[in-house]
Amino acid sequence: MNSPPSPPVEPISDAVARLYNTYPFPPEPILDQPPPGYNWRWYWPTAYSFCTGAKPLEEAVRVLDAGCGTGVSTEYLGHLNPRAQVLGIDLSQQALATAQERCRRSGAGNVQFRHLSIYDLSQLDQPFDWINCVGVLHHMPDPVLGLQTLAQQLAPGGILHGFVYAAMGRWEISLMQRAIALVQGDRRGDYQDGVRVGRQIFASLPEENRLKQRERDRWALENQRDECFADMYVHPQEIDYNIETLFELIDAAGLRFMGFSNPRVWQLERLLGSDPDLLQRAQQLSPWEQYRLIELLDPEITHFEWFLAKPPLPHYDWSQDEALLAALVERNPCMEGWPSSSIFDHNYQFVKLSSVAIEVLAACDRAQAAAPITVAQLLGQSSVTLEDIRQLQRQQLILLQPPRSFS
Ligand SMILES: C[S@@+](CC[C@H](N)C(=O)[O-])C[C@H]1O[C@@H](n2cnc3c(N)ncnc32)[C@H](O)[C@@H]1O
Structure with missing residues (x-):
């Protein structure tokens, strides 16, 4: 007896x-x-300063928001970087329509959108200085190819x-994803049914x-919205x-890892700081092993950025000292509450x-109101030391920029 033909399989990207x-x-x-506030990653x-130690010389950069969804990040990228040209791409027409409307209504005039898959980015001819790709690669059928394609679109010296x-x-x-799929059976792929089933399961547990x-x-707070659920x-x-698999992904793209953009999470002190001997022993491990140890000890970590x-x-x-004295210094605008003795910092x-x-x-x-100030000029006006400046830079309270002749 012939088995009935299987239903056509919908391609994953569809x-x-x-x-x-x-x-x-x-x-x-x-x-x-x-949009209110700031996000220093945008x-x-x-x-750029996080990756290189200094503010960039060029602000008229090309930015790609790959998998921009409804454009929340794209809108920030546009407003926070008025000299940049920002392109948002996505697979979903509906998400793009919302993104377009969002940016139109808030006046982000330096932002454009295109209905385009990351896999098809080679259609574009100019490379990007900066790519933002948040919450997207893990939803692609081939994330390695996805990240490799993004890497090809990055200009030399660009960051992602x-x-x-x-x-x-x-x-x-x-576990819950698999439970919902099991109950849905052949209605899997009916997303509204999936949300109903999921909510029913949670209610009955x-x-x-x-x-x-x-x-x-x-x-639960964010999942009140069906979109999030x-x-x-x-x-x-x-x-x-x-x-392990994260670094395999990164290595396959041939890009250099510059650090986690939530570095506090990746400090061993946070978990082992109460035992200095143990902390010191753990710090002998390679950076990769230290990350692995943190991942094992902290199951609250739900993402990597x-x-x-x-x-x-x-x-x-x-x-x-010579290079630092010649550097231009400015306050990092990513802070809230300044001027005051207590602020919210870039994070x-x-x-x-x-x-x-x-x-x-x-x-x-x-100084900013008049002309950029160098560290040497700042030291000449105050009791501040070069070590203070280095410390403030590490805390990302200030940004440093080499004078143009240094670059
Ligand atoms: C979880 S949302 C993230 C949206 C946005 N990046 C954010 O963080 O707010 C994932 C988005 O990636 C898009 N996406 C998935 N695969 C894609 C691909 N191959 N090319 C372009 N966009 C893709 C989806 O359509 C969806 O809008």
Whole structure:
């Protein structure tokens, strides 16, 4: 007896586009004004400074927001970098329509959108100085090819900010994804049905159930929105990473790892700081092993976010006094609450500023209004030391720029 013909299999990218046409993501409201606050990962001077140690000389850069969704990041990229030209691309027409409307309403005039897959980026002729690709690669059927394609589109000296899911911290999510798919059976791929089934399962599970607890404690607030619930639990394509597979992905793209863009998470002190002997022993491990140890010890880590670069990229360590004295210095605008002795820093962390920090930031502001100030000039006006300047730069409270003759 012949078996009945199987139904045609929907290509994965079509299924992904259909999910985001049903539930465009992220479902942030559209405002009639520029978005509030900042995100230093979307501000070219701080992103570049994180990777190189110095503010870039050029601000009229080409930026790609790859898999821009409804354009929340694209809108920030446009407003925070008014001299840049920003292109947002996505598979989902619905998401792009929202993105376009968002940027039109807030007046982000330097932003354009295109319905284009990352796989097809070679159609574009000019490379990008900066690529943002957040929450996208792990939804591609071939993330290695995806990242390789992005790497090809990056100009030499360009940087890429990426974000993919971490398997360990998403264990309960992955169990629920599989449970929903099992109950859905051949209705899998009907995303509205998936959301209904998922909500029913959560409602019926006992209060102390671990999946339910995790949803309640960590995700419930955002998952009130069906768009977020669907993105989390009924996705047709998701590949989660661990430290090992993450670095395999990065290595395959031939780009250089510049660091996690949430560096605090990757400090051993956070987990082992109460035992100096143990901490010292763990610090003997290679950087890669230290990351692996942190991943194993902290199952709260639900994603990886990082900067990559395409060589050659300059590096400024400011250890030479002469170079530091000649550098131009300015206050990092990614802070909230300034002028004040307590601020939220670039990471929205509460920081009590030292009197030295206040003196430097105020001097930067005074100078900025007239002409850029060098570190040497700043030191000539105050009791600040070169070590203070280095410390403020490491804290990202100030940005340094080599004088043009240094570049
Ligand atoms: C989780 S959303 C992230 C949206 C946005 N980057 C953000 O972080 O707010 C993933 C987006 O990637 C898009 N996407 C997935 N595969 C893609 C591909 N091959 N090319 C372009 N966009 C893609 C989806 O359509 C969706 O809008």
